[in-house]
Amino acid sequence: MRSNQLTGEMPAFLGFLTNLKFLRFRNNSLRGTIPPSLGNLSSLEVLDLAANGLTGILPEALGRLTNLSYFTVATNAISGNVPVSMFNLSNIRFFSVGGNNNIHGTLPSNLAITMPYIEFFSVAENQLSGQIPISVSNASNLNVLELDGNRLNGNVPSLEKLDKLRILTVFTNQLGHGREGDLNFLCTLVNDTKLESLDISINNFGGVFPKCISNFSSAVLQLVMEDNKMWGRIPDGIENLINLESLRVSENHLSGHIPFNIELNTLQGSIPSSLGKCQNLLVMDLSDNNLSGTIPPQVLGLSSMSIALDLSSNYLTGELPLEIENLEKLGELDVSRNRLSGFLPNNLGSCVGLEKLLLDGNSFEGPIPSSFSSLRGLVRLDMSDNNLSGVFKNASATFVEGNNKLCGGIPELHLSRCNSKTSSNTSLKIAIVVVVFGVTLVFTSLLVLWFRKKKEQPTTTCVENSLLQLSYQMILKATDGFSMQNFLGSGSFGSVYKGILEESGETIAIKVLNLLNQRASRSFMVECALKNIRHRNLVKVLTAISGVDYQGNDFKALVYEFMENGSLENWLHPSTAINEPEMMRNLNFFQRVNVAIDVAHALEYLHHHCETPIIHCGLKPSNILLDEAMVGHLSDFGLEKFLAEDLLNYSTNQSSSLGLRGTIGYAPPGQFSLSISSSHRLNTLA
Structure with missing residues (x-):
């Protein structure tokens, strides 16, 4: 019954289903405690209660489920200790109490000895204390070991026998003593040919950056060691980890040079068309190199690319290939400061997900494609320093009134003449004098008004927050893809999500409008009009977003300050x-x-x-x-x-x-x- 909308408590009569082997309630909205009667299910092999709202403790009776091989209560609100008897379930292969629970206590000293077949073990994001048992080194079948987000201390034991381990996370604990020898356990992993991800960040590990990391398996994709007390330099042999995607060692005491082979490059030659075989590619950044030749059509045919394609500041030539229309989900396209030429392809308007389009500093010519009107989500567009022409040559098709800074153009537009360099200098001097005088006058006036307001007006309004500049892509990241974990509620006109901005870490509330409701658009316009109203007892509208999503549908959202204590x-x-x-x-x-x-x-x-x-x-x-x-x-x-x-x-x-x-x-x-x-x-x- 997983992934439904079940509510209420788990019924105790489930304990009478004595022949039951599989019981899955994952991803529902169940509340209350786990019935002790489940301990009567002597045939049970799988018990999956993850991603609900269960509270209370783990019943001691669950330790009687001797046939259990798969157990998880991850992402609930379980508290108390894990019954010792549950660590003695000898057939268990998958065991997880991690993720937003509140379990206390310590790990038993005979862990892994009493779970000889354990493959996945997670107690992450709880309140466990004490040391990591030495016996964990005997868990030779372990694929995943997650101990992060607890209060564990002391040293990490040898992991030499864990040659099947793929993922090890011990971050956000109190491990290590800030001295040499804390990182010895890392060198016991050199024979693990399956290791892909290692995260030991936010601990107290000291000692020299271990050179043995250069001997890790080439399967390693991620090394996260930041926020510790390591010193020394990054070893030169780290380039041996040819599949490494992420290396994070910030907030330590490292010194010396960064190994030359992992610094920025000055790549030359052409972009290989074989990159078109990377069918799962999300972002490609080849900017600031010496690349030449044309842009391979195969690269622009990667429909998976949804975040960014940055080829700027190279020496690329030729036209922008027509295959650009395949990048309809792409958020950012930057081909600026190259030597590209020719007409801009009209099908560029198919890239409806674009929020940033930078074409400046090339030799593009001809008219601006009319299909650009489809790019409704654009936040930034730069086509400067090209040879583009178009509608501005036809006065009858052009309306430029209200743009006081425009100058030049054909006489029929009746725009002011663009000043020469000499007259510009004269105007600049006059402008500086006027601006200085104006600023002095305005400052004096504001000072007088401030003193007057301080006397007359009660402190009921807050200083206006600077408006955030957000886009659909940024909102998607902030809410983890509008996940249910961040869902706060829904109303007549849309749904509200909690979001954390990637750049600043600021927590916000986002109302995503349901545009199928005709009144939602009016509600959006009304709240946009009210965003400048400020009072300590009114929820602030930080900004409004209007654009399109990755499917080309209209998207409107309002961003508010986040209220910690709800409604x-x-x-x-x-x-x-x-x-x-x-x-x-x-x-x-x-x-x-x-x-x-x-x-x-x-x-x-x-x-x-x-x-x-x-x-x-x-x-x-x-x-x-x-x-x-x-x-x-x-x-x-x-x-x-x-x-x-x-x-x-x-x-x-x-x-x-x-x-x-x-x-x-x-x-x-x-x-x-x-x-x-x-x-x-x-x-x-x-």
Whole structure:
């Protein structure tokens, strides 16, 4: 029954299914504890309860499942200790309690001796302490060992017998002593021909960077050793790891030269067409080299390429191949500063996922393709320093009014003449004098206004955050592909996700509009219009995104500041939503009063201190969000009414407002206010 929408608790009567061999509830929304009656399933071989919201402890009775070979409760909210009897399940091959649980205790000293067939062992992201048992060195069948995200300390034992190990993660612990000898265990892995990924970062490992790493298997793809206390230099032989994709050794005490063979290159020659066989390629960066020749059509035929293709700053010649149309999911294309020529292919408009298109510094000629109108997600476009022509030669087909910085062109456009170098210098001098005088005047005025506002205006508004410059690709990364792990909830006009920006690490909330709902676009425009309104009790709109997704569909999203404590609704009526572990939540009397006051401040500001009074038509607990200090913030303005606009269209003969707004089942403030003729009464009621 995995990957469904099951809710509630696991029924105890499952323990009566004594012949059951496989029980899978992975990826549902189950809550409550694991029934001890499952210990009666003596025939059970597979028990998969991962990715739910289960709480409580692991029942001691599970240690009776002697036929169990596969067990996981990863990504739940399990606490307590793992029963010792579970480490004695001799047939177990896959064992995982890792991922967002809260399990305490230590690992038993005879681990791996009592699990002789173990292949996958994970206790990651828990609260385990103590040392890694020496007995783990006997787990000769291990493929994956995940001990990361705990409080383990001491040394890592020899791993010499683990010659089948592919993945080893011990990052984010307290391992090592910051001295020589801490990294000796790495040299016991040189005979492991299957090792692909090793992550020992964020620990206390000291000692010289081990030279033995140069003797690791060429199968190694990832080495992560950052944030430790290593010293010395990176050994020259590291280039032997010919398949290495990621080497991270930052935040240590390394010195000396970076080995020449892993530095930046000055590649020359042509781009090999055989790269077209890399059918899973996502990004290709060959920029800043001495490459020449034409761009192979086979490279542009890689439809898998969805992140970036950067061929800039080389000596590439010829035309941009027509196969460019295959890169319809590509986010960034940069062929700037080359020697490319010819017409731009009209099918370039097929690359509907493009957010950045850089063609500058080449010799492209002819008109700008009309298909560029399909690139609705573009954030940056640079076609400067080419020989392009087109619509600007036809005055009747060109409208340039309002672009005060344009100059030159054909006389019919009536643009100002572009100044010569001499007159430009004169204008520059005049401009500098004017700017200096203007800046002084503006600064003085702002200083006077600041002192005046400080005296007159209460501190109800916050300094406006600088607007974020985000794109669909950045939002996709921030939410891990809009995964359910980051899903916060849904409403009338879309779904809300938690996101972490890759560049800054800032946590944000993202509302992705459901454009199948015709009212969603209006809601988007309304909240865009309100993004400059600032008050400590209003949720800030950080930015808005409008473009297309990788399938070419319209995409609209709003980005808000993230509220750590969720909605008032979830505090008053605890939720059983996906990915939110059950917890005891309670608001005391003073917190309730404070939240009510916060909301009152927000409404008072909207009604009386905005340039145009605004009525919030969806005031309810789910639209009141609480930050980390439990301060209330009013959110979701998609149904608001601008009061001044309504009053202009209002007649005293009318007996009702513009129509019902908000959630059916309650009447928000202002719902019936337009039926009252007195403006004083109107503001009072609102």
